[in-house]
Amino acid sequence: MNVRLYIWQRATAAIMAPLVLVHIALIFYATRQGLSAADVLSRTRGSIAWAAFYGIFVAAVSIHAAIGVRNVLHEWTPLTERRAGFCAIAFGLLLAALGARAVAAVVLP
Amino acid sequence: MHSELSVSLWRGGEDGRYETYSVPQRENQTVLDVVTFVQRHVDPTLSYRFACRVGVCGSCAMTVNGKPRWTCRTHVAKVAHGGRLEIGPLENLPVIKDLATDMRVFFEKWQEAKGVFAPTKTRHDAIAQIRPDTPARIAADAAIECINCGICYSACDTVRWNDDYFGPAALTRAWTLVNDERDGGNTARLQAIAGSGGCHACHSHQSCQQLCPQSLNPTAAIAGLKRRTVAAYLNGEITA
Amino acid sequence: MIARHLKHRGSALWLAAIVHRLSGLALAAFLPLHFLALGLAIEGEARLEDFLRWTDRPLVKFAEVALVFLFTVHLLGGLRILVIENLDWREGQKQLAALAAAVSAIVAFVFLVRVF
Numbered sequence: 001m002n003v004r005l006y007i008w009q010r011a012t013a014a015i016m017a018p019l020v021l022v023h024i025a026l027i028f029y030a031t032r033q034g035l036s037a038a039d040v041l042s043r044t045r046g047s048i049a050w051a052a053f054y055g056i057f058v059a060a061v062s063i064h065a066a067i068g069v070r071n072v073l074h075e076w077t078p079l080t081e082r083r084a085g086f087c088a089i090a091f092g093l094l095l096a097a098l099g100a101r102a103v104a105a106v107v108l109p
Numbered sequence: 110m111h112s113e114l115s116v117s118l119w120r121g122g123e124d125g126r127y128e129t130y131s132v133p134q135r136e137n138q139t140v141l142d143v144v145t146f147v148q149r150h151v152d153p154t155l156s157y158r159f160a161c162r163v164g165v166c167g168s169c170a171m172t173v174n175g176k177p178r179w180t181c182r183t184h185v186a187k188v189a190h191g192g193r194l195e196i197g198p199l200e201n202l203p204v205i206k207d208l209a210t211d212m213r214v215f216f217e218k219w220q221e222a223k224g225v226f227a228p229t230k231t232r233h234d235a236i237a238q239i240r241p242d243t244p245a246r247i248a249a250d251a252a253i254e255c256i257n258c259g260i261c262y263s264a265c266d267t268v269r270w271n272d273d274y275f276g277p278a279a280l281t282r283a284w285t286l287v288n289d290e291r292d293g294g295n296t297a298r299l300q301a302i303a304g305s306g307g308c309h310a311c312h313s314h315q316s317c318q319q320l321c322p323q324s325l326n327p328t329a330a331i332a333g334l335k336r337r338t339v340a341a342y343l344n345g346e347i348t349a
Numbered sequence: 350m351i352a353r354h355l356k357h358r359g360s361a362l363w364l365a366a367i368v369h370r371l372s373g374l375a376l377a378a379f380l381p382l383h384f385l386a387l388g389l390a391i392e393g394e395a396r397l398e399d400f401l402r403w404t405d406r407p408l409v410k411f412a413e414v415a416l417v418f419l420f421t422v423h424l425l426g427g428l429r430i431l432v433i434e435n436l437d438w439r440e441g442q443k444q445l446a447a448l449a450a451a452v453s454a455i456v457a458f459v460f461l462v463r464v465f
Contacts, residue, residue, distance in 0.1 A: 003342045004349030006309035006335065010434070013427050020424050024456070027417065031464050037398035041390060065377045072374060075270035081305060091377070098384035105390040266363070312370075313433050315362045315442060329438040336435065 001074075005067050012064040019057045046109040054107070058099030066092025114189055116143055118155065119197040122204050127195065134192065140180035141169050144196060144208065157208035164322070167258025171208050172197040177263040179322050199263040215262055215276070222275040223301045224282035227294025237291045249288035252281050252330050254323045261317035261327055273306030277317035277327030280308050284330035287337055299338050300347040308334040365446035369426035372419040379416060410464050418457035425449035 030040065044050045070088035073079050079087070114134045117127040130147050141159055148155040159169040164182040171180050174188050174195050188194065202210035219225075230237065239246060261277035262268055268276045275283075283302055286292045302308045308331045317327040341347045390397045403409070429445050 001309040002305055002307065002349050003303035003309060003338045003347070007339055007342065010431065014431065017424065017428060020420065024417070024420065028460065028463065031460070037390070037394050037401050041394055041397070061380065065373070065380065068373050069377055072370065075267070081273075095380055095384070098381050098388070101391075102384040102387035105388045266366075312366055313362075313430055314366045316360065319360065319362070326438065328433065332434045332438070 001067075001071060005070070008063055009067040012060040016057065016060045016064065019053065019060070022053070023057070041106060044106040047107060051103060051107040054103045055100075058096065058103055062092045062096040062099060065095060113192070114143065114185065115193045116147065117193075117195045118144070118147060118208065119204075120155070120207050122206060125204070125207070127197070134185065134189075136186075138185040140171070140173050140178070140183045140185060140188070140194065140196065143185060143194065144171075144180060155208070156206040165256070167256040167260075167322075170199055170258045170260050170263070172200060172263070177260040177320060179258065179260070182322065199259050201263050201265065201268045202259065210259075212259060215257070215259055215278070218275045218306075219257075219279040219282060221301065222279035222283045222307070223294060223298035224279050224286065225294075226286060226289070227292050227297075229291060229293035239290065245288040245290065248333065249285040252285045252325055252327075255281055255325060256323065258322065260320050260322060261325075264316040264320045266314055266316065267310055267312055271306065271310055274310045275302065275306055275308075277311075277331065280311070280334060281325060281327045281330040283308075284334050287334065296341070296346055299334075299341045302334055303338040303342065303347050303349065308338060311335075361443040361446055365426060365429075365449070368422060368450070369430075372423040372426070375419050376416075376423060407465075410461075413464065414457050414461045417460045418453050421456045422450060422453035425453060 033039070066088045069091050070084050073084035073087055074081050077084070112134060114132045116130045116132050118130060119125055120128045130151050132143050132146050132151075135142075141162060144155070144157050145159075148157065157169075157171070159181065160166045161168070162181045164179055167179065169180045170177055172178075173180060173183055177199055180196070185194070196208065198204045198208050198210045202212060202215065205211050241247075241250070255278055257278060259278070261281075265274075265277055267274050280302060283298055286298060287295055311328070311331045313328050313332070315328045318325075318329070321327070338347065342349060386400055387397075389400050404413070426446070426449050429442075429449055432439070432445075433442070
């Protein structure tokens with residue numbers, strides 16, 4: 001860990017805090033209403049707002065989780081910091097790719 | 110009160126083992142008294158450190174029933190539940206023999222973290238007028254009474270998990286110097302603690318703060334260093 | 350060796366840190382699956398609907414309750430860390446950690462009640 005990674009990790013955490021609260025509220029709302037796939041997609045398809053919301057969320061979590069995983073690998077496995085960093089970058093890219101695909105899947109008309 | 114204590118002491122080096130001794134229990138007995146009894150009356154080959162015996166030097170720190178403590182300030186009655194004690198050397202440091210550890214890496218990290226005063230004046234200059242009630246001096250004074258006993262370093266999980274990590278004591282000293290208006294080495298110091306092994310490795314477990322016998326708060330000091338290094342990085346004073 | 354005897358690791362704040370780390374790992378492991386599930390929408394509404402019906406099973410609902418707990422506890426623990434690192438030191442850290450765990454448990458419990 002160094003000052004640069006620290007800033008990225010804490011900044012993405014701060015950005016995500018309100019997003020997480022909204023997401024949890026949504027989880028409660030969707031499960032209470034018993035929303036079907038059609039209900040969900042009719043709200044998200046073509047929505048710039050949802051695209052922005054979840055787009056930012058995916059970008060932030062990809063960075064945040066990657067740095068977190070890097071720390072855990074460095075501290076709890078025999079991997080060197082450099083190797084832990086490579087694994088973390090790979091994981092971050094995976095999350096970003098799958099996440100962008102998921103956002104596109106629900107937002108694109 | 111039991112009349113005899115059952116005391117397990119670590120004997121040997123890294124690959125040693127606990128051996129058990131019987132020690133008479135007394136009123137007002139410290140753990141250091143117990144260790145000393147074993148060395149004087151049972152086994153003179155026991156190796157351990159102490160100096161002042163009264164809680165001002167920090168030399169007698171050992172792991173007592175799982176916690177790093179000053180043995181001269183730990184009353185047996187408070188920790189020997191069921192008449193048992195388990196005493197080992199401080200964790201996170203190489204064992205020399207029995208209860209004595211090699212503290213060189215602890216002091217080397219102190220140097221690497223630039224926990225060293227960098228003077229800006231000479232004896233020919235006027236003495237600096239330091240007010241005791243500025244926020245910076247209050248912060249420095251709250252952290253200055255470290256006597257390098259190693260308890261925080263021994264208690265810290267991040268030290269255990271991360272060989273590069275400077276540890277709570279070195280960083281707390283760096284914090285006192287960052288707050289010292291006479292010191293001229295801040296850029297180099299902040300640079301030193303902004304890299305791998307620096308203050309950002311701290312996860313705020315707070316074992317250091319809970320166990321420091323001087324009631325220092327390395328967690329708070331390190332949080333302060335995190336803020337200072339972020340500011341220094343963002344304004345270009347240091348690089349990552 | 351000697352390390353197994355470190356009893357202070359049972360302390361509330363150490364436990365809070367471990368919960369924070371483990372919840373983060375669990376969420377990190379869950380996320381790719383979550384994204385793949387949402388990606389089913391590419392194959393059409395019906396495909397996503399089939400998946401949502403699959404998640405109606407009790408075992409999956411319990412897993413979701415656990416996820417809600419992990420998500421909330423990671424958020425609240427993270428906020429506690431941000432407070433330590435960016436605001437003045439405050440006492441009562443153990444109480445804050447306990448509060449974070451309690452609120453997360455309540456949120457997860459409310460979720461449990463609503464989905465069953």
